[in-house]
Amino acid sequence: MKITIKAHPLQLDQKISTTLERRLRFALGRFGDSINGVAVSLTDLNEPKGGILKECLITVNLRKGGEVIVQGSGKDCSVTLNYCADRIGRAVERELSKNRKASFR
Numbered sequence: 656m657k658i659t660i661k662a663h664p665l666q667l668d669q670k671i672s673t674t675l676e677r678r679l680r681f682a683l684g685r686f687g688d689s690i691n692g693v694a695v696s697l698t699d700l701n702e703p704k705g706g707i708l709k710e711c712l713i714t715v716n717l718r719k720g721g722e723v724i725v726q727g728s729g730k731d732c733s734v735t736l737n738y739c740a741d742r743i744g745r746a747v748e749r750e751l752s753k754n755r756k757a758s759f760r
Contacts, residue, residue: 656680656687662697665709665732675736682744683715689751691716693743697732711739715747723750 658676660667667675679693693715700708710728717723725743729735 656683656690657692658695659692660695665697665699667697671733675740678737678740682740683747686747686751689718691718700728709735711735713739713743715743717750719754723747
């Protein structure tokens with residue numbers, strides 16, 4: 656499973672990137688055969704104004720087509736990333752179980 660992390664205009668330090676990748680592998684590892692790739696985008700929503708609100712967008716591309724997207728925002732990068740990583744695991748599980756049920760009909 657390929658994980659791509661982009662942060663603009665933010666700079667993520669190595670510790671946060673490594674922790675995020677580990678969290679995503681933990682949340683999505685059991686679905687690894689069903690996932691092509693994961694893209695994470697972290698953005699400063701108030702960049703021109705100097706605010707503190709960060710947005711995280713995680714997109715999971717599924718092998719059998721389709722994608723699952725989770726979005727979250729908050730003041731702290733680490734908390735926002737962890738929140739979205741938890742949500743994406745549950746969202747992918749729901750999507751894959753829906754696909755399995757549909758294929759049995």
